[in-house]
Amino acid sequence: xxxxxxxxxxxxxxxxxxxxxxxxxTRQIRPDDILLMSVVRNEKIRLPWFLSYYRKLGIDHxxxxxxxxxxxxxxxxxxQPDVSVWHTASSYRRATFGIDWSNHLLRRYAHGHWVLTxxxxxxxxxxxxxxxxxxALTDWLDGTGVRSFGTMLLDMxxxxxxxxxxxxxxxxxxxxxxxxxxxxxxxxxxxxxxxxWIQGGPRARMFxxxxxxxxxxxxxxxxxxxxxxxxxxxxxxxxxxxxxxxVYDEWGGEKASGALLHAKLIxxxxxxxxxxxxxxxxxxxxxxxxAYLAQLENRPVFWxxxxxxxxxxxxxxxxxxxxxxxxx
Numbered sequence: 631x632x633x634x635x636x637x638x639x640x641x642x643x644x645x646x647x648x649x650x651x652x653x654x655x656t657r658q659i660r661p662d663d664i665l666l667m668s669v670v671r672n673e674k675i676r677l678p679w680f681l682s683y684y685r686k687l688g689i690d691h692x693x694x695x696x697x698x699x700x701x702x703x704x705x706x707x708x709x710q711p712d713v714s715v716w717h718t719a720s721s722y723r724r725a726t727f728g729i730d731w732s733n734h735l736l737r738r739y740a741h742g743h744w745v746l747t748x749x750x751x752x753x754x755x756x757x758x759x760x761x762x763x764x765x766a767l768t769d770w771l772d773g774t775g776v777r778s779f780g781t782m783l784l785d786m787x788x789x790x791x792x793x794x795x796x797x798x799x800x801x802x803x804x805x806x807x808x809x810x811x812x813x814x815x816x817x818x819x820x821x822x823x824x825x826x827w828i829q830g831g832p833r834a835r836m837f838x839x840x841x842x843x844x845x846x847x848x849x850x851x852x853x854x855x856x857x858x859x860x861x862x863x864x865x866x867x868x869x870x871x872x873x874x875x876x877v878y879d880e881w882g883g884e885k886a887s888g889a890l891l892h893a894k895l896i897x898x899x900x901x902x903x904x905x906x907x908x909x910x911x912x913x914x915x916x917x918x919x920x921a922y923l924a925q926l927e928n929r930p931v932f933w934x935x936x937x938x939x940x941x942x943x944x945x946x947x948x949x950x951x952x953x954x955x956x957x958x
Contacts, residue, residue: 634863651716654716655691656691659691662743663690663691664688667694667746668747673699674699693736698719746853752890753890754853755952756886756952781889782848783848783850785833786809786940787809790933791931795896807893808939811831811832814831829848837925853888888943889952907919907920
């Protein structure tokens with residue numbers, strides 16, 4: 631594992647040449663700032679709400695990589711006062727699906743900081759997030775000696791076909807997609823990295839019903855007290871050193887955990903699928919996007935007997951989808 635980590639560090643060092651700074655405000659970063667890292671492409675419609683959500687949560691500075699957007703994403707980000715953004719036209723796939731770029735920027739700018747690494751359609755929820763800022767969580771994690779914080783990705787969806795609920799720029803996506811699956815999940819342990827592997831939910835039952843083992847992973851470790859020796863190895867599903875993946879209790883207790891509300895299943899998905907299939911830059915030959923395309927033409931309805939309408943984090947705790955652990 632040590633050799634694997636060193637190879638990842640070498641990869642991200644080589645891939646730094648892919649990145650051209652467009653707006654570098656990293657000198658503004660203070661020693662105790664909480665950072666957010668994200669790789670984006672053609673996400674301008676999502677970014678106003680995304681930035682507003684995370685600013686309110688307590689993010690102090692944003693690090694973005696723009697992978698050759700042509701919808702105004704780069705120009706929009708370059709106008710933001712708390713954003714540093716780099717551009718690249720290089721291959722997303724050859725950069726280990728963007729992770730090499732993220733690892734480089736995290737290694738250079740996030741050492742010693744708490745950093746949240748998320749996609750532009752992922753919204754972090756944690757215990758007491760309705761009354762306590764993100765810094766309260768990171769201070770508590772520091773006090774308990776915890777370096778990483780795990781989440782489950784919850785796919786959110788509308789009650790009817792996604793095409794019938796158009797999303798508008800700047801809108802809260804959960805106004806139109808407030809439902810999630812309360813059950814229908816399977817959990818196993820990855821023997822290599824020691825992380826939990828979670829699958830299920832609406833994408834598994836709708837797009838991968840005949841191949842559930844191929845369904846997207848729902849386990850993520852997005853919040854980390856970063857060190858320049860660390861690397862992500864598979865999206866934010868797993869890290870090295872291996873101990874960072876121990877975000878659960880094997881002895882019958884419960885460690886605090888959160889959720890990422892995933893706003894993927896809205897009407898923008900069809901356009902995104904067409905774009906990504908044309909680019910061919912995603913995992914396993916874009917098999918996930920091919921599965922989406924095969925079903926979206928049928929105007930699928932994701933609502934089912936497991937559907938729950940999202941209320942707050944306490945609801946997720948009651949359902950066993952996250953835990954406050956011993957954080958009182």
